[in-house]
Amino acid sequence: MEYRQVVAGKFLRRPNRFVAFCAVEGQEVKCHVPNTGRCRELLIPGRRVYLAVSDNPNRATRYSLVAVDKEGLLVNMDSGAPNRAVEETILSLALPGMAPLAGYRREARFRQSRFDFFLWDEAGREAYLEVKGVTLFEGAAARFPDAPTERGIRHIHELMAAREEGYQAYLLFVVQARGLEYVAPNDPGGTEFGDALRLGVAHGVVPLAYDCTVAPQGMWLHEPLPVCLIERDLNLEGGCEH
Known part of the structure; x- marks a missing residue:
């Protein structure tokens, strides 16, 4: 991108x-x-x-x-960049529960929401994927969100509903920098999103994360990062439970 x-x-x-x-x-x-x-x-x-x-x-x-x-640390803060970076490599993403991807559609409507991508694989399975850019960093952690997000919580509940209807459901965190070790919900700033994410995972929503190579002229997906739903010690860098 x-x-x-x-x-x-x-x-x-x-x-x-x-x-x-x-x-x-x-x-x-x-x-x-x-x-x-x-x-x-x-x-x-x-x-x-x-x-x-x-x-x-x-x-x-x-x-x-x-x-x-x-x-x-060079940080991209363009909220439109994560979707564009994902789209450039979307068909090569390895998604748990999906065969190699065969196609996708942007801005896919589901019920009263709109997800960033609708995907289908070579075996005919279908999925919804929502992308969230991450620009809040604390030690080794990349945290989302940096402010309360009713929209983000609604997306998780809609992904749960999609899962119940037989679709695969993914929430992809795109860390807009390199050098971070893991992604975690920003529970120190309020647990509402983290609670929704943990509930979503319990109902089949799959959280994924990538960091990015960032330069002044652009941003590109780099490699996967772990998503930590519960951190054992918020003051201990890297101390988290998956």
Whole structure:
């Protein structure tokens, strides 16, 4: 997943969820923020950031803030990037309970929800897959969500319903950086999503995770990571139960 043109800058401030101001070659520019999460651990004044440049004359801003250098760790924070990175390699994904994949469809409707992908394999089995980007990191852990998410909880319940109707159901966490060791629900910030995820797994929803190779100009899936549903000691890096 690549951007056409990227420039480096320095983060200045974020007055609301959708807008940030950055300095590019000494000039202050207005940027779209393609991530409605809090991102407080990422967007700290003075940090080096990377802005995708658009030539679309109908856009309100020419720049989108897509990546940030977090103390040497390059993090993509574009909420649209995980789906695009997954789609580039989706037919080569190895999904538990599925034969090699034969095809897929984006934005698949199920009941009152819409999942990111509907998949089918060479044996005729069908599945729904929902993708969640992860940009909150604590020690070795990549945590989701960074803010309460009723939508994320609803997706888990709808995946459970799909499983009950005979479909395979997957929740894929895409860690938008490299160097993390595992993915875990952000129970320290509130257990609502984690409780829903643990319930979903008990009813057949399969959680998966990948980290990513990140560069200023793009992001690509790298390798699988374990998903830890229960951590033995939140202060012990890597201490978790699968």
